[in-house]
Amino acid sequence: MIIDTSLIIVIVLAALFILLALETPVAFALGLSGALGLVLLHNFGYATNVLGSVPFTASSSFTLTMIPMFILMGTLAVKARIAEHVFAIANRVFRKLPGGLGCATVMACAGFAAVSGSSVATAATMSQMAVGEMRKYGYPAHFATGIVAVAGTLGVMIPPSIMLVLYAVLSSESPAAVLAAGIVPGLLSALAYIIYIMVVARRVIVQSTSTLESALEDAALGADTMRVEVAGSGATAVQTKTRLAPALPPLSSLPWRGLVRIGVLFLIVMGGLYTGFVTPTESAAIGALAALAIMVIELRRDGFAKMRSTAVSALKESAVSTTTVFAIVVGSMVLSTFFVASRVPHRLTEWVTSLDVPGWMIVAILLLLLIPMGMALESISILVICVPLMHPIVTGLGFDGVWFAILVVKLIEVGLVTPPVGVSCFVVAGTTGVPVQTVFRGILPLVLVELGVVVMLFIWPDLVLFLPSLVVQ
Incomplete structure (x- = not known):
């Protein structure tokens, strides 16, 4: 039959x-x-x-060798305590701003994303450090966890990004151009998050906690007074006493080496791509080697045994992540072979180009389809299903493939925090013990902020394409 x-x-x-x-x-x-x-x-x-x-054919592509190198670089960066150092610096610099801890968390996530390339790793690492600190200073649980979950998604945009590399492989776009294109959109998202946090933080924190109100009242009483509880009565009285408020550490004592190391790794990867001095794969390998050297320098005082066990742990974690990614690539190529054999891309292209609507509207419709998909599917699944189908249509209509790549990955970012899947939200909930429903509550306003950034990139493609035009390919 x-x-x-x-x-x-x-x-x-x-x-x-x-x-x-x-x-x-x-x-x-x-x-x-x-x-x-x-x-x-x-x-x-x-x-x-x-x-x-x-x-064999799916995994033998030379371009794919970038993926294990970027994964290893990110894992070694975690072991080298880079995330801790960046958060400490950002916390000190932004603390006096409205929502300063939230802003510090966003900047720390952006910095860590620049070396980890993984949103899940960024969200898991930063939630351990930042959520407890924000809660201690009066941030509501939904606000604190929402900030970490959405800022963690910067890992899929700011290079080196595994998602951007996979997109380049699936679409045959230049990996160097796609990685360079992610820098400005990633920084725009971080800036948009910070502006939102600064606008709403004072209102949200004051209205949602009594801890901060008490702290503000204590500050109004004077530097040498504090509120103390009358034993057994539950009442409070004002007593003259030096308050034990934690002093901010001097700038000179901050672990600036973490910021320097991020800069070194970022320059190795992106500097090599910009100059054309090394290929994308070579830059990833050199970056992994530099991350190993940084880890050795950071852990040298802990002894050789600690250094060795940490390196072995990093290699094992990288192997697990790499195996998972390559298995997905192989599975996606089997499905793509079916799509090609059944002429699905050709049929879709013919149907879309026959529609009597402007090309930009077709692209907008394709992008909007990613949002409901993100509510039900995991991000890599969306990528491997949609790219072979959508990319030929968009480029056939005359639009730039690198520009479309960034928009697709941006909307996959939204999928990382959109219920019911929302992988980053589940990671933050599992790490902090906060119910996932609370995390989803905090994430929704920030999702609207991110969609606003997507609209900006859609209207002004030069925001995406400026840096790729400077890359030597």
Whole structure:
């Protein structure tokens, strides 16, 4: 019995979403649904031939060697305590601003994202350090966790970014150009978050906590007075006494070496891409080697045994993350092979170009489709499903592929914090013990801020394309 191609496509997509809903690992869901489609479209022998060849062809791309190097660089940066150093500096610099701790968290996330390349790693690391500190100074739980969750998503935009590298591989765009294009949008997002925090922090913190109100009243009583509790009565009285307010550390005592090390790693990766002195893969490898040297320098006083165990731990974590990413790449290539064999990209391109609407509206519709997908699917799943279908359509309409890459990854950023999946929100909730519903409550206003940044990038493409035009390719 011959099955219509359109029906086969529907069956494959239904199988994919059912497998994902059943929490099947993403790599297996992609590979199994693609294999099912190839069996229905051709025969069992054709499907087994594809399954026998795709794992090699999908993973043998030289460009993919960037991924394990960037993952290793980020893992070593975590072990070298770079995130702790950056947060300490940002905390000291921004503390006196409205919402200063929240602003410090955003800047620390941006700095750490510049070397980690992983949103999940950024969110997990910063939530351990920042949420407790913000809660101690009167930040409501939803506000503190929302800031960390959304700022953690900067890891998918500020290079080196695993998501941007994967997009470049899937779309055959220049990895150097795509990575360079992520810098300005990532910084714009960080700036937008900081402005929002400064605008609403004073109102939210004062209205939501009594701790801060008490602290402000104590400050009004004078530097040498404090409120003390009358034993057994629950009442308070004013007593002249030196308050034990923590003194801010002098700037000279801050761990500036963390900021310098971030600068070194960022210059190694992006400097090599800008000058053309090294290839993207070589810059990633040199960055990983530099991160190893930084970790050795940072841990040299802890002894060789500690240094060795930390290095082994970093290698194991990097191997697990790399294996996961490559498995997803192989699964996505099986599904992409089915899409190509069933001429899905060609059909979509023909249908879209036949619509009597402006090209920008078509691009906007494609981008809007990513938002509901982000509410149900994991970010890498969205990337590997949508890029082979959407990218040819957008470039066929005459739009720049690098510009579209940034918009897609930006909206995947939104998916990282959008319920019900919201991976970053679950990471923050699990790390801090705050209910995930509370994290989602704090994230929603910041999602609107991020969508505003996406609109800016859509209207003014030069914000994205200026830096890639300077990259030597």
